[in-house]
Amino acid sequence: MSTIFTKIINREIPGRLIWEDEHCLAFFTIEPFQYGHTLVVPRLEIDHWVDLPEQLSAHLFAVAHKVSRGLVKAFDPARVGMMIAGFDVPHTHLHVWPALDQSEFTFEQANRNPDPALMDEAAEKLRAALTDLGYGEFVTS
Incomplete structure (x- = not known):
């Protein structure tokens, strides 16, 4: 059964996509620590990050x-x-x-009800920022 991330990658459910290439996508989490909180997710469904092939990692x-760099x-x-x-989610993802x-480094403080307009703005x-940094070919709209 596909993970929720695979469903986002396959466009079966919506997501705020930021980056896309042949190996991965980056999109906003629905419960951010701060506006701009992004997940980097491989297209392959690999549960544990230590099981990633080294090149994919x-x-x-x-x-x-x-x-x-774009967040900065x-x-x-x-x-x-x-x-x-x-x-x-049993699908590797980097937050x-x-x-x-430092207090933000815990899921207990995540925003469980972020403002959709602020998410879109972020x-x-x-x-x-990513386009300005020269990564426009990978930026999604």
Whole structure:
């Protein structure tokens, strides 16, 4: 059975897509730590990140790095947080977000009801930043 992430990748359900290439997609989580909280997800359904082929793992981390550069440009955060947890959806995903404080590094503080207009605004800011950084060919609309 497909994961919710595969359904987003296959456009069976909507998602706020940010990045797409032949190996992965990046899209906003529905419960962000901060507006701009992005998941980098391989197209392949691989539950545990340590089971990723090394080349795919390297690619995901490279995309997370590029998205993180976009987060810096778009939101000017104190830091960009990165986390791999993997307990909520059995499909590898890297969390990257504009972090303001160390206390954000917990799912208990996630926004369970984010404002859709602010989510859309943050997505547009991040897409514009990634385009400005030269990654426009991978930016989704």
